[in-house]
Amino acid sequence: MDEQPSASKSRTQKSKKRSRDGNQNPGGAKHENLQVKIQLFQDQPNKIPPLVAYFPSGYNPQTQQRQDEEEPNNQNNSPKVPKVKVFRNMAQRKGNRLQVVVSPGGSNVDFVGSSFTGEAAAAQVCRYSLGVLDKEAETLKIIPIATNKIFRLEPRVRTAETANEEASNSTKSELTANRMDKLGELTALYGTKRERKKRKDAINLKKEVDSESQKSLDKKIEEVAFDKEALANTSSLIARNIPPHNVSATTPLEAYPLDKIILKGDWDFLGDIYKLWQGGEKVATNAYPHFVCNRIRKLDAIKDETQQWKLSCILSYITHLMKFRDQFSMGHVKSGKKHNIPSIIHHRFLNLFTDPESKILASEKINLFISYVLVLALHVDGFRTDPSDIAQDLRISKVDLRQHFLNLGCKLVHQNSILYATLPVPLNFPSQNIRRKRRQ
Numbered sequence: 003m004d005e006q007p008s009a010s011k012s013r014t015q016k017s018k019k020r021s022r023d024g025n026q027n028p029g030g031a032k033h034e035n036l037q038v039k040i041q042l043f044q045d046q047p048n049k050i051p052p053l054v055a056y057f058p059s060g061y062n063p064q065t066q067q068r069q070d071e072e073e074p075n076n077q078n079n080s081p082k083v084p085k086v087k088v089f090r091n092m093a094q095r096k097g098n099r100l101q102v103v104v105s106p107g108g109s110n111v112d113f114v115g116s117s118f119t120g121e122a123a124a125a126q127v128c129r130y131s132l133g134v135l136d137k138e139a140e141t142l143k144i145i146p147i148a149t150n151k152i153f154r155l156e157p158r159v160r161t162a163e164t165a166n167e168e169a170s171n172s173t174k175s176e177l178t179a180n181r182m183d184k185l186g187e188l189t190a191l192y193g194t195k196r197e198r199k200k201r202k203d204a205i206n207l208k209k210e211v212d213s214e215s216q217k218s219l220d221k222k223i224e225e226v227a228f229d230k231e232a233l234a235n236t237s238s239l240i241a242r243n244i245p246p247h248n249v250s251a252t253t254p255l256e257a258y259p260l261d262k263i264i265l266k267g268d269w270d271f272l273g274d275i276y277k278l279w280q281g282g283e284k285v286a287t288n289a290y291p292h293f294v295c296n297r298i299r300k301l302d303a304i305k306d307e308t309q310q311w312k313l314s315c316i317l318s319y320i321t322h323l324m325k326f327r328d329q330f331s332m333g334h335v336k337s338g339k340k341h342n343i344p345s346i347i348h349h350r351f352l353n354l355f356t357d358p359e360s361k362i363l364a365s366e367k368i369n370l371f372i373s374y375v376l377v378l379a380l381h382v383d384g385f386r387t388d389p390s391d392i393a394q395d396l397r398i399s400k401v402d403l404r405q406h407f408l409n410l411g412c413k414l415v416h417q418n419s420i421l422y423a424t425l426p427v428p429l430n431f432p433s434q435n436i437r438r439k440r441r442q
Contacts, residue, residue, distance in 0.1 A: 105160075322341075323375055354370065
């Protein structure tokens with residue numbers, strides 16, 4: 003990327019750190035004062051900005067490289083490096099659409115992320131940039147990332163069926179995109195001034211990228227390795243349909259991180275239960291699930307206001323999940339339609355649990371929906387929950403619900419004739435082979 007910082011966007015800033023002779027930070031590391039020149043770079047149509055991605059499945063691209071180098075049988079000392087490819091839609095109006103595919107060597111699993119589906123398709127609430135500090139040159143370069151999107155790389159088993167499914171989904175996405183393009187053209191011609199400005203701002207968030215820099219990108223990340231242990235469990239994790247998790251977590255809170263389930267932009271729209279509780283109003287049993295009504299009293303026992311607000315938001319999120327499911331259930335549609343789900347949360351539910359074409363609750367996503375509800379219930383009950391009322395809300399038997407808890411890595415224990423679901427760590431998922439034998 004050419005360095006073209008304007009004079010107004012370059013400035014000198016001195017970081018305020020504790021000196022060597024002064025107090026040190028809790029870790030004991032000594033700080034030094036740096037005087038750096040900050041350079042801000044703008045998007046350039048003929049240059050490709052950096053791509054930023056993450057692996058929610060527990061895959062670690064650094065661990066395997068060290069293991070391969072240390073193996074005594076590895077005479078060439080050459081670890082199997084994954085191939086990284088970036089695909090770009092070459093259509094003139096869709097040139098900002100990118101798809102990243104990471105293919106670990108010796109495996110039939112790909113990690114795939116896109117800038118136009120899934121998590122990346124949600125409303126943009128902030129901008130992202132990459133900062134590079136050069137101590138020798140005393141410069142801090144701040145560069146925007148590609149399409150202002152962080153790619154979530156999900157594991158997918160590489161088979162002929164999945165290839166056909168991806169092609170089908172791609173076609174559906176293109177048809178939806180064509181419809182949106184036509185609506186955009188109508189807005190530009192006949193829309194109000196406010197609507198035209200809103201469309202212009204949305205277009206400015208999506209910048210062109212240069213696909214000719216693909217070779218340079220491959221060269222920079224060709225040394226990335228993969229974690230065999232995480233990769234070996236990938237197929238079974240996909241089949242389980244469970245929320246984002248950390249298999250090596252040392253605490254239940256880290257096993258299913260709450261910030262990966264309820265996103266940062268969602269919390270501001272989950273204050274309805276907290277307002278009712280603060281006002282001394284009772285929660286209507288016909289408007290909220292049994293699980294939520296039975297857990298409201300937990301707010302009275304919490305002294306910290308921040309924790310009160312956090313717990314009430316989780317209960318509100320569970321309510322939205324249940325009402326979202328009711329919108330597709332016969333006999334409960336009226337209850338679901340009356341409930342107001344915030345648009346940003348409703349949009350995310352549609353992407354997670356429904357078929358993109360028919361917009362109905364997808365049968366293969368029902369287990370994922372139940373898993374989201376159960377994980378949030380575990381968070382509410384301190385990872386020791388009585389599943390009686392949640393089974394009533396989900397309208398499934400307690401026996402069937404046990405298998406869903408086991409699928410999350412939970413352990414079922416009896417105490418005083420009551421069955422509780424707990425979450426031991428690190429996560430230990432049941433073998434898929436054992437489950438098949440039990441069914442037989």
